[in-house]
Amino acid sequence: MAVDRFPVEASHIMMFARSVGDDNQIYYDADYAKGTEPGTVIAPPTFAQASAQFDPDYFLRPKIGQPWFGSGGSPTGIKKESSGGGGGGGGGLHAEQHFEYHRHLKPGDVLTATNLPGKTWEKEGKRSGKLVFSETVTEYRDQNGELVITARGVGVRTERPVDQ
Amino acid sequence: MALKAADLNVGDTYTECLVEDLKRTQIVQYAGASGDYNPLHTDEVFTTEVAKYPSVFAHGMLTMGMTGAMLTNYVGDGRLTKYGVRFTSQVWPGDTLNSTATVESIEDGLVNLNVETVNQDGVKVLSGYAQARVD
Structure with a gap:
């Protein structure tokens, strides 16, 4: 995701750590963190994904005043049938995610995220028909322009919902 | 505590239980923290009636995040x-x-x-790798 300004904040790190069931106090307690090897609160390894919060165009967040495809009075808020991708729900499924850490994030960092073009490929799936994969490489840079995390995500659109 | 190269052997394993009886509420928590509000993860009506899955399901990134906690508990803070x-x-x-x-x-x-996460039926749900600095 492309983001102009992703401020890394302690309360966001705390909420993120809670959500992944991680009770390591380095994510919650600045005093405790002083006694750890990093010497400061840091972010959990997958925290960069929360840059979605700061992407103004992120399509999996309801936007004020705009239709949303989740249920309300009816099963979806979008009137017309969504096009293709039975696995749908807008954007298909997440197939792979890779992170390379040049350093770990900490509160006070202000990041930018830039997308580089990635590959696209197709495959025939046993459980969901034709699969279309697309890759995105995202470079996260800090307030000094230093590369801090390189992320590579692979999304997949399925022809129909994955057989269970 | 960081790992020491001298204490490690190829084939050594470290295992943790990441979650027992995953709750929908935890998936909601992850949606809120990560910003990924795809209704497939939190909206049972949409997911069963429109997307045609048997129920909501976890974000892949929730599984990756929980697995990440196992990894950092093993290799130490800031070592990945x-x-x-x-x-x-x-x-x-x-x-x-x-x-x-x-x-x-x-x-x-x-x-x-090598990193692997399995469910209660032994089905692999996540497969991957990690690299960490050791002393």
Whole structure:
């Protein structure tokens, strides 16, 4: 995701750590963190994904005043049938995610995220028909322009919902 | 506590239970924290009636995040240099997940780990690798 300004904040790190069931106090307690090897609160390894919060165009967040495809009075808020991708729900499924850490994030960092073009490929799936994969490489840079995390995500659109 | 290269052997394993009986509320928590509000993860009506899945299911990134906690508990704070996964099967409310890191190689102050997370039926839901600095 492309983001102009992703401020890394302690309360966001705390909420993120809670959500992944991680009770390591380095994510919650600045005093405790002083006694750890990093010497400061840091972010959990997958925290960069929360840059979605700061992407103004992120399509999996309801936007004020705009239709949303989740249920309300009816099963979806979008009137017309969504096009293709039975696995749908807008954007298909997440197939792979890779992170390379040049350093770990900490509160006070202000990041930018830039997308580089990635590959696209197709495959025939046993459980969901034709699969279309697309890759995105995202470079996260800090307030000094230093590369801090390189992320590579692979999304997949399925022809129909994955057989269970 | 960081790992020491001298104490590690190829084939060593470290396992943690990531979650027992995964709750929909935890998936909601992850949606809120990560910003990924795809209704497939939190909206049972949409997911069963429109997307035609049997129920909501966890974000792949929730499984990766929980697996990441196992990894950092093993290798120590701030020690990871690489972490990547493939999501091989969906994770559903009610699932119990166990995750294992296995030492594949140790060289130049780095350990390479194979990472695998399985559900209560032994089905692999996540498969990947990690690399960390060791003393």
